[in-house]
Amino acid sequence: LEFKPRAADALGNYHGAVVPFATVIDQRTQDGSLRVGVSHKALNPTPPVQESLQAFRGTASAQAGPSRLPFDGGPAQLFFPAVHLQGGPLLSGERPYWRTRVTITNVNPVDQRLVRFAFRTQTDTAAVVPFASLGLPPGGSFVYEDVLEDAFGIAPDQAVYGTIQFETSKREDGSWQFTWQDIDVQTETYTLDPNDFTINRGQFSTGMEAVSYLHGYSSFQSNLGTAQFDGGENSSRVRTNLVLTEVGGASCTVAVSAYLPGSFVPIASAAVRLPALGYVSKELFKQTLGLDLTEVTDVRVVVRQIDGDGVFLAFASKINLESGDPDNILLRPATAGTGR
Numbered sequence: 001l002e003f004k005p006r007a008a009d010a011l012g013n014y015h016g017a018v019v020p021f022a023t024v025i026d027q028r029t030q031d032g033s034l035r036v037g038v039s040h041k042a043l044n045p046t047p048p049v050q051e052s053l054q055a056f057r058g059t060a061s062a063q064a065g066p067s068r069l070p071f072d073g074g075p076a077q078l079f080f081p082a083v084h085l086q087g088g089p090l091l092s093g094e095r096p097y098w099r100t101r102v103t104i105t106n107v108n109p110v111d112q113r114l115v116r117f118a119f120r121t122q123t124d125t126a127a128v129v130p131f132a133s134l135g136l137p138p139g140g141s142f143v144y145e146d147v148l149e150d151a152f153g154i155a156p157d158q159a160v161y162g163t164i165q166f167e168t169s170k171r172e173d174g175s176w177q178f179t180w181q182d183i184d185v186q187t188e189t190y191t192l193d194p195n196d197f198t199i200n201r202g203q204f205s206t207g208m209e210a211v212s213y214l215h216g217y218s219s220f221q222s223n224l225g226t227a228q229f230d231g232g233e234n235s236s237r238v239r240t241n242l243v244l245t246e247v248g249g250a251s252c253t254v255a256v257s258a259y260l261p262g263s264f265v266p267i268a269s270a271a272v273r274l275p276a277l278g279y280v281s282k283e284l285f286k287q288t289l290g291l292d293l294t295e296v297t298d299v300r301v302v303v304r305q306i307d308g309d310g311v312f313l314a315f316a317s318k319i320n321l322e323s324g325d326p327d328n329i330l331l332r333p334a335t336a337g338t339g340r
Contacts, residue, residue: 001037028202029193031325035186035207040107043182045075045168045212070213070220070248070311078166078180079247079313080187080210081279082119084148085159087191087324088239096191096204096324099156102147102164106136108182116169116178119152121162122279133178163245163279166210185210189317194324204325206317213248213311220248222333225305227314229331232258232299234285241317242284242301246274248311258289259300266302267291274312284316303331 001020008014020037070076080102087096106113116133132151134142147164148154166180190205213220219227232240246252253273257266268289272280284301285291303314314331 024207026202026205028196028200029204029323029325031202031204031323033188033190033205033207036209038184038209040182042214043107043180043184045078045180070250075168075179076212076214077168077247077249077277078183078185078210078212079163079245079277080185080208081161081189081243081245081281082148082164082187083161083189084146084154084156085161087194087319090194090324091322092195094194096194097156098189098191099146100148101188101190101205102144103141103186104134104136104144105141105184105186106138106182107184109138111182112137112140113176113181113183114178115166115180115183117151117164117166119148119154119162119164120277120279121160122281123160123162136183161279161281163277164210165277180210189326189328191324204320204323206326206328208315208328208330211247211313213313215247215313217330217332218247218311218313219305219333220311224334226302226334227312227331228300228302228334229316229329230298230300231318231329232284232301232316233297233318234293234299235295235297237321239319239321240284241281241319242288242303242314243279243281243317244272244274244303244312244314245279246277246310247313248309249276250309250311251275251278252308252310252312253306254312254314255304255306256288257302257304258285258291259302260296261298261300267293271306274308274310276310281317301331 022035023032025032082100083098085098089095113136118129118131130152144150168179169177171177187208188205190203192203193201219225255271257269259266268291270289282288316329318327
């Protein structure tokens with residue numbers, strides 16, 4: 001999609017912005033998976049330094065210069081979660097099997113791109129980090145149906161989860177050797193319909209784009225270091241998982257709190273330590289907050305950074321206990337004075 005401005009104000013400035021969305025619907029299960037459009041300008045690991053400094057929360061850090069930015073002001077890394085996991089039993093007793101599909105596209109119409117990415121497992125943090133690489137021609141696209149098996153050779157029956165990290169490096173002449181500039185990465189966590197045993201069974205999935213610390217929903221964009229969402233649920237119908245990932249290359253500690261509808265006092269809070277580039281995925285109410293609650297809905301979840309120089313990104317995954325259908329919801333950053 002190409003957007004062309006048609007109107008300007010009295011000073012000649014153009015205003016307004018458009019974000020395209022698409023919903024991919026499985027015709028067998030009728031499950032919808034959201035896709036979010038991305039601007040070509042956002043596919044850049046090295047944004048202008050001044051813009052980064054203005055976005056960085058805290059005047060002391062901003063005045064200290066680029067060295068106080070994540071990755072010492074250098075190119076940002078790109079991340080997305082990946083899994084091979086057997087899910088908990090559904091109401092039917094069947095268990096879904098989760099895996100990750102990835103579509104990598106070079107949107108540059110002229111230049112080819114070479115990407116290099118690593119899988120950082122959280123099931124064995126001492127394991128050797130495997131790498132994979134992929135070359136893409138101008139406008140080219142490639143799909144991994146199961147990125148952990150197809151790119152890293154991890155067997156389907158091996159239960160692992162963690163993040164895939166796209167790295168950047170330059171040659172001596174300053175040109176890119178490996179980069180995600182102009183690279184759009186769209187992911188799906190999905191399971192084949194666990195209640196259908198026919199050869200043409202459908203799937204349940206949830207879509208998500210790969211993110212860097214410059215993503216609009218990371219804590220880097222919040223001068224309060226806080227992100228939140230409304231809609232946490234633990235019931236006979238839905239389970240909520242909370243996923244936290246560090247995307248700034250430094251450790252941090254966050255406080256996770258839950259609020260019942262209309263309440264300003266949390267029913268529980270817990271501190272979670274994230275190592276540099278760490279990834280934590282747990283059930284929200286019992287495993288993260290230690291609550292033994294059932295049939296609670298519309299719970300507000302707030303994640304606030306309380307220590308460290310890291311940058312976190314958080315999302316909730318709401319899973320339908322009958323079908324296994326997941327929905328990922330990014331926690332939005334909160335800023336002072338906005339009431340959000």
